[in-house]
Amino acid sequence: MLRIGLLGAGRIGTVHAQAISDHPDSTLVAVSDAMADAAARLAQAHGAVARTSEDIIADPDIDAVLIATPTDTHSDLIEAATAARKAVLCEKPVDLDLNRALASQQAVAGTGQPVMIGFNRRFDPGFGALKSAVQSGEIGSPELLSITSFDPAPPPISYVKVSGGLFRDMTIHDFDLANFIMGDVPVTVSAVGTSTVDPAIAEAGDVDTAVVTMTYKDGRIAVIKNSRRAVYGYDQRVEVLGSGGLLQARNVLENNLVKSTADGVISAKPTYFFLERYMPAYRAEWDAFVTAVKTGSAVPVTLEDGVAALALAEAATRSARTGIPVKLEEILKPVAK
Structure with a gap:
């Protein structure tokens, strides 16, 4: 024990x-x-x-x-x-x-x-199954990864001010998930970020809406989409397009009831936030x-995995600030001297 x-x-x-x-x-x-x-x-x-x-x-x-x-x-x-x-x-x-x-x-x-x-997202059953399917070659060679991660509502401004910014606080989960699924770290990171959800977030020096594009040495691409506001719930989806097909890990819903009528098809919303989704x-x-x-x-x-995700967050922060793609090796140069 x-x-x-x-x-x-x-x-x-x-x-x-x-x-x-x-x-x-x-x-x-x-x-x-x-x-x-x-x-x-x-x-x-x-x-x-x-x-x-x-x-x-x-x-x-x-x-x-x-x-x-x-x-x-x-x-x-x-x-x-x-x-x-x-x-x-x-x-x-x-x-x-x-x-x-x-x-x-x-x-x-x-x-x-x-x-x-x-x-913890590495241990989500759906994401784990997707990773295993990629590894076993069920869709051939993976070519394009897409991660969607939208929060239902932004955190308090007091938290935003000490969080280190969206890329270090929120997107860092997605950076690690990308490393986990792709089995490698990218070579180039390009990010854009704006504050469209809450002007107070911009006043605190952060962004609340962002897209990150990462390229790998073998030509693969990963795209991460983040928002601090999705009024319908906690949107957490992953897709991998490969040479032989597509894998999708979809949202976990509040319940599995689906109503189909002449007016349309209605299902439940995604679970509200991370406590419900990722317990x-x-x-x-x-x-x-x-x-x-x-x-x-x-x-x-590992701790090395944590450092790798943080390096990607640093690269995305720099790219979003300058509007220029950043090579991961440039981020690690200062500490290598």
Whole structure:
């Protein structure tokens, strides 16, 4: 039984706390948060105790930590936990700054401890089935990937201001999913972004509507479409066009009832947001982490994967700002010197 410390008791921390508690091979023993009351409430709900992050990391009886704190704390906590010989699952992104994330990657490499990054969409059943079908050659050679990811409504402006921008906060999931499905990173990133949903988002220096086009060394193309507003629900679709056909992972709907009459065909809307849509993926993600730690096998989403997605987010941010396509190697040059 793995003894787990949870760092962060906000909305996503609450999701992870349930997954930890529900798993037969893990138990939540401690929770920390900058808001002591939030940590105490979540700890009490799961039979754990509220402690500081420092105490949790220093406790030799705790086997692993799950980091669900604000992004600007991730790298420091990853380094501290791995130095204390703990396995880590950290929510995305690794950091808001690529240089800091790469430095963290170097620091962790010397500890030999497993670090998994929380890109839960890799564990979505539909996306996983699509990936397996691509790998097995069911549509021949994949040539064009299309990812649609629309939120039902924008987040609070207070969150937008500290999020690192749409490409680091929202699109980063899609960057990782593209890397996962295509089995490689692109060589060129071109992005456009505007703020058409809420003028306050533009005033905060961010965009709420974006399209990213990525090209690969073998000529393949991936297109990502993002919006902070889809009034009909949480729109999450993936398509892969190959030399022998098309694969589609469609939306998960509120129910599977379809009414067909002379007036038309009506079905339910997509589920409202990520908690409803991706709860099975969060549980599968945690199971994969527990399995890797207990068996000593490699984690399925590595710190290197997290850095790769962050590099693409940096490239997209730069391209959207300048209007010029960006080569991924240009993004990594400054940190290679």
